[in-house]
Amino acid sequence: MSESGYADTQPRMGFFTDTSVCIGCKACEVACKEWNLVPASGEDLLGMSYDNTGDLGANSWRHVAFIEQQVPASRVDNLGMPTIGAPEQDGAGVRWLMSSDVCKHCTHAACLDVCPTGALFRTEFDTVVVQPDICNGCGYCVPACPYGVIEKREDDGRAFKCTLCYDRIGDGLEPACAKACPTDSIQYGELDELRERAERRKQELHDDGVTEARLYGENPDDGVGGTGAFFLLLDEPEVYGLPPDPVVTTRDLPDMWRRAGAAALGVAAAVVASFVGARR
Amino acid sequence: MSRAQGSRREQAMVAPAEFRSYYGRPIVKEPAWEQPDVPLYLFLGGTAGASASLAAMARVSGLPRLARAGTLVAAGGSLASVAALIHDLGRPERFLYMLRVFKPTSPLSVGSWILAPFSGLATASAGSVLTGRLRSIGTLAGSAAGLLGPAMCTYTAVLLADTATPAWHEGRRELPVLFAGSAASSGAGAALLLVPTSEAAPARRLGLAGAAAELAAEHRLEHDLGVVSETYREGRAGTLLKAGKALTAVGAGLSLLGKRSRLASAAAGAAYLAAGACTRFGVYAAGVASSRDPKYTVVPQRERMAGR
Numbered sequence: 001m002s003e004s005g006y007a008d009t010q011p012r013m014g015f016f017t018d019t020s021v022c023i024g025c026k027a028c029e030v031a032c033k034e035w036n037l038v039p040a041s042g043e044d045l046l047g048m049s050y051d052n053t054g055d056l057g058a059n060s061w062r063h064v065a066f067i068e069q070q071v072p073a074s075r076v077d078n079l080g081m082p083t084i085g086a087p088e089q090d091g092a093g094v095r096w097l098m099s100s101d102v103c104k105h106c107t108h109a110a111c112l113d114v115c116p117t118g119a120l121f122r123t124e125f126d127t128v129v130v131q132p133d134i135c136n137g138c139g140y141c142v143p144a145c146p147y148g149v150i151e152k153r154e155d156d157g158r159a160f161k162c163t164l165c166y167d168r169i170g171d172g173l174e175p176a177c178a179k180a181c182p183t184d185s186i187q188y189g190e191l192d193e194l195r196e197r198a199e200r201r202k203q204e205l206h207d208d209g210v211t212e213a214r215l216y217g218e219n220p221d222d223g224v225g226g227t228g229a230f231f232l233l234l235d236e237p238e239v240y241g242l243p244p245d246p247v248v249t250t251r252d253l254p255d256m257w258r259r260a261g262a263a264a265l266g267v268a269a270a271v272v273a274s275f276v277g278a279r280r
Numbered sequence: 281m282s283r284a285q286g287s288r289r290e291q292a293m294v295a296p297a298e299f300r301s302y303y304g305r306p307i308v309k310e311p312a313w314e315q316p317d318v319p320l321y322l323f324l325g326g327t328a329g330a331s332a333s334l335a336a337m338a339r340v341s342g343l344p345r346l347a348r349a350g351t352l353v354a355a356g357g358s359l360a361s362v363a364a365l366i367h368d369l370g371r372p373e374r375f376l377y378m379l380r381v382f383k384p385t386s387p388l389s390v391g392s393w394i395l396a397p398f399s400g401l402a403t404a405s406a407g408s409v410l411t412g413r414l415r416s417i418g419t420l421a422g423s424a425a426g427l428l429g430p431a432m433c434t435y436t437a438v439l440l441a442d443t444a445t446p447a448w449h450e451g452r453r454e455l456p457v458l459f460a461g462s463a464a465s466s467g468a469g470a471a472l473l474l475v476p477t478s479e480a481a482p483a484r485r486l487g488l489a490g491a492a493a494e495l496a497a498e499h500r501l502e503h504d505l506g507v508v509s510e511t512y513r514e515g516r517a518g519t520l521l522k523a524g525k526a527l528t529a530v531g532a533g534l535s536l537l538g539k540r541s542r543l544a545s546a547a548a549g550a551a552y553l554a555a556g557a558c559t560r561f562g563v564y565a566a567g568v569a570s571s572r573d574p575k576y577t578v579v580p581q582r583e584r585m586a587g588r
Binding site for chain 2: 048055113115116117118134135137138140146147148150156159236238239241242244245249250252253255256257259260262264265266267268270271272273274275
């Protein structure tokens with residue numbers, strides 16, 4: 001049995017998103033929308049660098065984040081390109097971080113745990129998928145997700161998120177976003193192999209002096225048991241809008257039920273005690 | 281992104297929480313539930329639960345008017361809370377899918393399996409009380425509802441706490457006590473409003489016990505959750521919870537004055553009910569506020585990491 005409860009007949013599949021080679025083209029966002037018939041989210045100019053998607057949600061299953069940072073000029077690679085303006089002005093350079101975010105397909109998935117109808121389920125690939133014909137739009141999965149991924153679609157009423165292209169991977173195809181990614185920033189494959197590849201890539205970057213390179217979500221001992229979609233980041237997770245130490249909320253559920261049970265017994269005892277001597 | 285400053289803290293001892301974020305955008309999603317549907321469902325469900333238990337005890341103690349009032353409030357409250365819950369669904373016509381499976385990992389599934397039989401039993405009991413028919417079956421149904429009543433009072437605390445919403449998850453130890461106390465004082469409040477003073481003594485005592493639990497739990501929510509406690513003290517949540525505390529205190533005071541005065545007793549009941557509504561809407565508002573600011577997600581997680 002795998003940690004998520006599936007029998008080991010089919011290896012766990014996932015994404016490794018190497019943000020160090022992301023060029024911010026958003027081909028992943030477009031390919032996802034096209035393949036999965038995800039509705040437009042409306043035009044919205046957010047004024048956040050090149051990011052006008054904002055966050056993951058019912059109508060955005062991939063989201064490319066753009067982060068502009070001031071760094072010492074020595075940190076900026078000289079590509080030999082002609083420059084404009086006054087390069088010597090303050091000696092500072094700009095570093096541009098880009099990262100394509102997606103549902104993490106957690107080993108211990110809060111959305112799946114709290115879904116009261118069974119609409120959310122775990123597939124044979126160890127991914128987490130919503131069945132739209134079962135979802136009744138109760139919305140419980142929305143605040144349960146520690147990453148803020150899943151969301152109710154306003155005009156539809158049901159919850160939607162990335163399926164890791166369940167309909168493609170069953171036929172041996174890679175998910176639409178990975179297929180469209182021109183730099184292989186998004187890599188799809190067996191999770192065990194992706195984890196090894198990511199570790200090698202991180203080591204490579206460290207050897208090249210990019211010591212801030214770190215993996216996010218690859219550790220099976222983290223608060224969600226590791227994620228099926230994990231990342232190589234070049235700064236702290238919260239800079240990309242990711243929680244630094246996510247925990248599946250249901251980890252604390254047995255304790256919560258115990259406390260609620262004790263409180264209920266307290267109510268029962270208080271009611272009974274309030275009738276002492278009240279009999280007519 | 282740039283470092284954002286936490287808002288000014290009340291205690292000068294604590295440095296402003298410093299944290300990084302993506303353009304200050306929230307990390308977790310705001311609860312998708314509608315207001316007033318879900319806070320109302322929390323309030324009505326709790327009131328109904330405590331009322332059913334009061335009614336069941338009143339029946340065996342020979343207090344017919346208290347039994348009748350509790351039975352009717354339990355039925356009305358639980359039916360209204362079911363209606364609020366269904367109205368909140370994105371696909372209301374699929375409400376029966378709530379009973380498609382039983383999942384202990386989902387407090388909403390467990391809650392549906394408590395709420396459905398509870399509202400059915402409470403309604404059957406009320407039907408018997410109103411029509412005078414099938415008295416023994418009505419009494420049996422009312423007793424069963426009374427046994428389920430305490431669960432109705434507290435499962436909703438787990439429903440909120442079992443999320444990534446910082447104010448609710450960090451408050452998971454306090455919320456069950458708060459909801460138990462609030463439900464008890466609201467149920468007692470409904471009885472004080474409807475029952476003559478000759479039969480109101482148990483409700484008066486239950487109200488005082490509930491008020492004490494409620495005030496103690498609220499104090500801990502407001503002070504013991506680190507930076508997240510801000511969300512219980514400030515903004516809309518702070519206003520509602522302050523009003524709730526004041527109304528609870530007023531209700532408790534009036535209920536003691538109202539041992540002989542029907543009017544004071546009824547006013548105490550109204551104050552308790554208003555307090556219960558303020559508390560539930562306030563806790564809900566704290567959750568919403570905590571999900572809108574990435575500070576409440578990042579800072580506690582960073583503190584947890586630093587402590588390892």
